Amino acid sequence: MKNLPAQATFWQIFVSFTKVGAVLFGGGYAMLPLLEREVVNRRAWCRFEEMADYYAMAQLVPGVVAVNTAMLIGHRLRGFWGTAAATLGVVCAPFFVILAYAVAFDRMAGSTLLADAMSGLRPAVAGLMLGVAYTMFGRSRKTKLGLAVSLLVVFLVLVCGVSAVNVILAGVAAGVIWFAAVFRKRT
Numbered sequence: 001m002k003n004l005p006a007q008a009t010f011w012q013i014f015v016s017f018t019k020v021g022a023v024l025f026g027g028g029y030a031m032l033p034l035l036e037r038e039v040v041n042r043r044a045w046c047r048f049e050e051m052a053d054y055y056a057m058a059q060l061v062p063g064v065v066a067v068n069t070a071m072l073i074g075h076r077l078r079g080f081w082g083t084a085a086a087t088l089g090v091v092c093a094p095f096f097v098i099l100a101y102a103v104a105f106d107r108m109a110g111s112t113l114l115a116d117a118m119s120g121l122r123p124a125v126a127g128l129m130l131g132v133a134y135t136m137f138g139r140s141r142k143t144k145l146g147l148a149v150s151l152l153v154v155f156l157v158l159v160c161g162v163s164a165v166n167v168i169l170a171g172v173a174a175g176v177i178w179f180a181a182v183f184r185k186r187t
Contacts, residue, residue, distance in 0.1 A: 017089030
């Protein structure tokens with residue numbers, strides 16, 4: 001940990017990452033240029049080359065790449081508490097915006113305007129879901145097992161009325177059992 005800026009206080013880390021987190025909408029990748037501008041250009045907390053390394057490392061672990069990058073930079077600056085300040089900062093604004101949306105949606109639940117807007121969105125959402133299903137079916141039908149599983153899922157959900165969540169959970173369980181059986185055969 002060389003070349004650490006002494007002026008990076010927990011409050012500065014929190015505020016800087018809160019500003020970046022306020023534009024988290026659009027996904028984690030959308031805010032990477034803003035994160036770079038704040039951390040590299042404005043605050044000089046790291047160099048551009050280091051920032052590229054943080055991006056790469058952040059993609060190696062599960063989660064939103066911008067949040068992971070913020071955690072790595074916060075840790076570099078002030079260790080564990082720097083990580084906490086950066087993480088809280090980057091998720092603070094989106095959390096409160098989503099909370100405000102949820103409260104507003106709850107209060108407007110009986111509104112005919114909201115009901116009309118939601119009913120207008122249904123065809124678009126259905127089209128998006130149909131497109132994803134078509135793409136996934138196109139990939140899975142290339143093998144006999146994939147085709148059989150796809151058709152079974154369609155049958156269970158559309159004909160039998162089984163909840164999609166239950167089908168997904170059953171698929172996860174079947175995958176784990178399948179993996180365990182194959183693993184046991186190899187050993």
